[in-house]
Amino acid sequence: MSQVKTKEKVLEVRDLKLSFYTRRGVYKALRGASLNLYSGEVLGIAGESGSGKSTLGLTIMGLLPRNARVEGGAVLLDSIDVIKTLRDYGSKTSKFSVKRNEKLIKKLNKELQKIRGKKISMVFQEPLTALNPVLPVGYQIAEAIYFHDPERLIRRALSRNKVTQAELRQLLNILKTQGEENFLQEIERRGLQGLDEQILSIWRRRDIHEARKEKMILGLANVKLSRVDIMGISLVQKNMTKFPVVSRFAKNALIREGYRLAVELLTFLGIPHPEKVVKLYPHELSGGMRQRIVIAIALANNPKVVIMDEPTSALDVTIQAQILDLIKDLKSDFNTSFIFISHDLSVLAEVSDRIGIMYAGKIVEIGDVKEIFQEPLHPYTKMLMESIPTMDKTVLKTVPGSVPDMRSPPPGCAFSPRCPFAMDECRIREPEMVDVNEGHSVACFMIRKGERT
Numbered sequence: 001m002s003q004v005k006t007k008e009k010v011l012e013v014r015d016l017k018l019s020f021y022t023r024r025g026v027y028k029a030l031r032g033a034s035l036n037l038y039s040g041e042v043l044g045i046a047g048e049s050g051s052g053k054s055t056l057g058l059t060i061m062g063l064l065p066r067n068a069r070v071e072g073g074a075v076l077l078d079s080i081d082v083i084k085t086l087r088d089y090g091s092k093t094s095k096f097s098v099k100r101n102e103k104l105i106k107k108l109n110k111e112l113q114k115i116r117g118k119k120i121s122m123v124f125q126e127p128l129t130a131l132n133p134v135l136p137v138g139y140q141i142a143e144a145i146y147f148h149d150p151e152r153l154i155r156r157a158l159s160r161n162k163v164t165q166a167e168l169r170q171l172l173n174i175l176k177t178q179g180e181e182n183f184l185q186e187i188e189r190r191g192l193q194g195l196d197e198q199i200l201s202i203w204r205r206r207d208i209h210e211a212r213k214e215k216m217i218l219g220l221a222n223v224k225l226s227r228v229d230i231m232g233i234s235l236v237q238k239n240m241t242k243f244p245v246v247s248r249f250a251k252n253a254l255i256r257e258g259y260r261l262a263v264e265l266l267t268f269l270g271i272p273h274p275e276k277v278v279k280l281y282p283h284e285l286s287g288g289m290r291q292r293i294v295i296a297i298a299l300a301n302n303p304k305v306v307i308m309d310e311p312t313s314a315l316d317v318t319i320q321a322q323i324l325d326l327i328k329d330l331k332s333d334f335n336t337s338f339i340f341i342s343h344d345l346s347v348l349a350e351v352s353d354r355i356g357i358m359y360a361g362k363i364v365e366i367g368d369v370k371e372i373f374q375e376p377l378h379p380y381t382k383m384l385m386e387s388i389p390t391m392d393k394t395v396l397k398t399v400p401g402s403v404p405d406m407r408s409p410p411p412g413c414a415f416s417p418r419c420p421f422a423m424d425e426c427r428i429r430e431p432e433m434v435d436v437n438e439g440h441s442v443a444c445f446m447i448r449k450g451e452r453t
């Protein structure tokens, strides 16, 4: 069994079909896309421009324009069918109405409010559009946590308020001598939940000496809440935040705590001087820094799935390399799975555990990154691999032809008009996905079950 297959499945996209209704015709952007995402992995999605990569990512998030009709399939996250509302309408109606669809999208947006940003989040290519220009970045991270999980901020603030320096010394001792598991048990026994993440975020830092870490941890006992903050927190706890003035007053106390968490997150993401950075506005930061902030917001609530759509394409190569290194670290340190969308295969090779190749709205090959690069099976994947620029290539190959017009994709296998191996069968029937190896599947008539060309 491949390593990935034994892991827990966190997301399933099943036979997803989606069209865009425009004045110029109906674009069949997704024509039965399927994939599984497993815990703690990075699944790369590659394909030429127009193959439906972004549409796939946005559909998983339920972020669809009013002209998008879900014709069939499912997106299952934690056994919640994310697109049920739209699919029920799209697959039953014979005459599609953009207005009616818009109403359903609004309803879906309400349904997904509690999931987006908490269980699943997305990072786009351009960080400036994702950030609010008139708010400090720390506030934006804090607000993302306050919106989804105010209790977490309350736990953090109250536990720190309660703990004494002597207790912190004992906890630190347990952490040093008995390890994290015993430390967490002790935190629970003492009713200090919320303090664990604050202590561990300091303890796990790689940039400072142990003596400094100890000092910082003991210093947590000195950061006490003001009376005003305690009042604000008790208003949130008693659910008395219906009135705008009360709500703002109560929110302030927790946003302050959110800022502390933002500093911890940014430290973890390798941002120097995080205490200063949280107070800055997006325009005061560089492109790479802004993208790190967006990644921090996406990770703030420990989501199960993060979708990254070309997150490094707008950055120069050195910053791109730093962000890719960061993503590699994140997957081992956070309990999160990533879908990484990119047209750049060399970028995907660096970060992905598995790769899915998309063509004309379908995944045509999927497998472990090594197999896809060393033993690609689908003719399209092979041609894509040959088009990767390397030092020893003097002539750069491209995939001949262009992506089909998605208003009338070719019958049979959509790649057949460009495929040098196309047979009669390919122009009539669509090949199904077959498993050739554990975790490696491909949709091509040349490859039958267990066979290789």
Ligand SMILES: Nc1ncnc2c1ncn2[C@@H]1O[C@H](COP(=O)(O)OP(=O)(O)OP(=O)(O)O)[C@@H](O)[C@H]1O
Pocket: 020, 021, 022, 027, 029, 047, 048, 049, 050, 051, 052, 053, 054, 055, 056, 065, 067, 343, 406
């Ligand atoms: N809102 C929309 N209205 C109409 N057609 C759309 C819309 N969004 C996408 N499409 C069409 O859907 C198809 C898939 O587009 P998509 O952006 O998902 O591809 P992509 O693989 O992400 O490409 P790129 O790498 O260029 O972003 C394209 O034919 C595109 O023209």
